[in-house]
Amino acid sequence: MSTPLWEARADLVVVGTGVAGLTAALRARELGLRVLVVTKAAIGDGNTRWAQGGVAVVLPGEHDAGDSVEAHVRDTLVAGAGLCDEDAVAAIIAGGPEAVRRLRERGAVFDPAPGGGLARTREGGHSAFRVVHAGGDATGAEVERALVAAASDSRVPVLEGHIAVDAVRTPLGAVCGLLVLDGNGVPGVLGASAVLLASGGLGQLYQATSNPEVATGDGLALALRAGAAAADVEFVQFHPTVLYTGRGARGRCPLVTEAVRGEGAVLVDATGARVMRGVHPLEDLAPRDVVSAAITRHLADAPGGVDDHVFLDATGIPDLATRFPTVHAACLAAGVDPSAQPIPVAPAAHFACGGVVSDVDGRTGVTGLYAAGEVARTGLHGANRLASNSLLEGLVVGTRTAEAVAADLAMGVLARGGGCASAALPVAPVADRDSLQRVMSRYAAIGRDAEGLAVVGSVLDLSTADRVLDTRQLVEDAALTVAARALIAAAAERTESRGCHVRTDFTERDDANWRRSQVVRLTPTGQPVLADPIAARGAA
Numbered sequence: 001m002s003t004p005l006w007e008a009r010a011d012l013v014v015v016g017t018g019v020a021g022l023t024a025a026l027r028a029r030e031l032g033l034r035v036l037v038v039t040k041a042a043i044g045d046g047n048t049r050w051a052q053g054g055v056a057v058v059l060p061g062e063h064d065a066g067d068s069v070e071a072h073v074r075d076t077l078v079a080g081a082g083l084c085d086e087d088a089v090a091a092i093i094a095g096g097p098e099a100v101r102r103l104r105e106r107g108a109v110f111d112p113a114p115g116g117g118l119a120r121t122r123e124g125g126h127s128a129f130r131v132v133h134a135g136g137d138a139t140g141a142e143v144e145r146a147l148v149a150a151a152s153d154s155r156v157p158v159l160e161g162h163i164a165v166d167a168v169r170t171p172l173g174a175v176c177g178l179l180v181l182d183g184n185g186v187p188g189v190l191g192a193s194a195v196l197l198a199s200g201g202l203g204q205l206y207q208a209t210s211n212p213e214v215a216t217g218d219g220l221a222l223a224l225r226a227g228a229a230a231a232d233v234e235f236v237q238f239h240p241t242v243l244y245t246g247r248g249a250r251g252r253c254p255l256v257t258e259a260v261r262g263e264g265a266v267l268v269d270a271t272g273a274r275v276m277r278g279v280h281p282l283e284d285l286a287p288r289d290v291v292s293a294a295i296t297r298h299l300a301d302a303p304g305g306v307d308d309h310v311f312l313d314a315t316g317i318p319d320l321a322t323r324f325p326t327v328h329a330a331c332l333a334a335g336v337d338p339s340a341q342p343i344p345v346a347p348a349a350h351f352a353c354g355g356v357v358s359d360v361d362g363r364t365g366v367t368g369l370y371a372a373g374e375v376a377r378t379g380l381h382g383a384n385r386l387a388s389n390s391l392l393e394g395l396v397v398g399t400r401t402a403e404a405v406a407a408d409l410a411m412g413v414l415a416r417g418g419g420c421a422s423a424a425l426p427v428a429p430v431a432d433r434d435s436l437q438r439v440m441s442r443y444a445a446i447g448r449d450a451e452g453l454a455v456v457g458s459v460l461d462l463s464t465a466d467r468v469l470d471t472r473q474l475v476e477d478a479a480l481t482v483a484a485r486a487l488i489a490a491a492a493e494r495t496e497s498r499g500c501h502v503r504t505d506f507t508e509r510d511d512a513n514w515r516r517s518q519v520v521r522l523t524p525t526g527q528p529v530l531a532d533p534i535a536a537r538g539a540a
């Protein structure tokens with residue numbers, strides 16, 4: 001059964017129920033659009049709810065002396081290691097205060113500061129205390145709770161258990177709907193003038209990740225197949241501190257938020273020596289790529305006889321259990337009392353800094369196709385995302401995208417129904433997931449070289465076969481396959497180390513040759529190839 005058996009219609013179909021998707025759906029609803037949201041899991045099952053640290057934002061009247069929107073922009077550009085788009089950074093960060101105001105209006109409750117206003121913490125790469133948080137370290141959970149409740153109050157229709165397979169397009173290539181599989185694997189078409197991909201990241205490319213099992217790069221693959229471009233895909237951010245639960249950890253590993261270091265915890269090895277001393281002027285609060293790479297180097301030297309984890313000493317934080325209840329509970333569940341013992345931690349795949357090339361209004365260059373949140377590459381993150389800029393991006397770009405869709409509809413640039421080519425389930429290369437995760441973790445994580453990346457390519461070749469994408473598992477595995485191939489193509493080409501892309505055979509940053517974002521497109525046979533790069537726009 002490869003042709004659609006059922007259909008529905010909306011002005012805007014949103015794929016994904018995290019911060020970007022639900023924010024966009026709510027705004028679209030306010031603007032009078034008929035909106036339909038689809039998610040392959042249950043509404044709250046995405047990555048947003050796992051975010052701990054908070055939302056980075058400079059709130060008027062509440063920031064420290066010396067902090068400003070300009071300082072937040074500066075920190076973002078420094079973390080992005082020369083590849084951010086300065087205009088996108090400025091626009092998204094300037095939109096933060098209004099986005100947080102709207103979110104609070106929708107019911108999200110942030111932690112108050114004792115003296116009034118909102119409590120603020122600091123994370124790696126931030127020059128000021130500007131990260132607002134909720135439930136101590138449960139910011140994502142509160143953001144998701146509030147958005148899900150608001151979507152329910154506003155009667156936003158959500159199709160749970162439906163996976164997006166492919167864009168449906170007009171003969172001229174504009175997107176006019178979405179081919180999905182329902183919970184029973186029955187294909188259907190959601191006709192729409194606009195499709196917004198807000199489907200999150202691709203942490204499941206790796207064996208150990210902070211991402212839930214749904215993070216399989218589906219939106220990236222769908223966009224590439226629809227003719228969109230992706231960029232910066234080689235920059236996968238590894239969070240420096242997920243809870244180490246033993247050799248060979250698999251799947252979602254509990255995060256130990258950077259805010260723990262923001263409040264004074266330090267990284268030590270098994271001998272008690274400080275890992276970040278002498279590595280960077282900000283030491284334990286250096287940008288995330290620097291800390292993850294330093295831990296990886298430290299582990300390679302096997303200090304103190306331990307070669308797969310270090311420790312986060314948070315014993316000096318007096319109110320650890322109340323300030324960081326999620327981290328505290330995860331540690332206790334793993335048999336570690338973080339108030340009395342250092343927490344065993346290791347880096348794990350956390351965030352895709354690249355993605356579908358789109359502007360700050362979500363437009364991708366393919367008429368009718370929009371992207372927002374982690375799946376998108378707006379230029380905010382460059383080669384390494386600044387901590388707590390992702391919820392911010394989802395809120396700001398989610399809102400702007402809904403407004404862009406409404407404007408594009410009003411201008412008559414989107415299809416208004418009809419004219420769609422008939423849709424059938426696509427055939428795509430699918431690799432074995434376990435083999436893929438193993439080689440990606442071994443050869444394409446932190447510390448890559450030409451030889452290892454070639455091994456990934458060979459293993460993918462050997463374990464890949466063309467399949468009709470007629471189950472959720474096949475759609476996900478095809479997405480991981482194309483994402484892995486895109487990543488290794490870009491990583492092999494980038495003969496330098498920059499941000500999250502660390503090459504052991506090209507250890508230096510090479511601004512003379514590499515201040516540009518590599519763009520990936522798909523050939524008609526489904527192979528990712530490098531296309532014309534995007535020159536960096538902004539400070540080095």
Ligand code: SIN
Nearest residue numbers: 052053257258387388
């Ligand atoms: C953290 O709390 O450390 C993660 C927050 C983020 O990824 O921005």
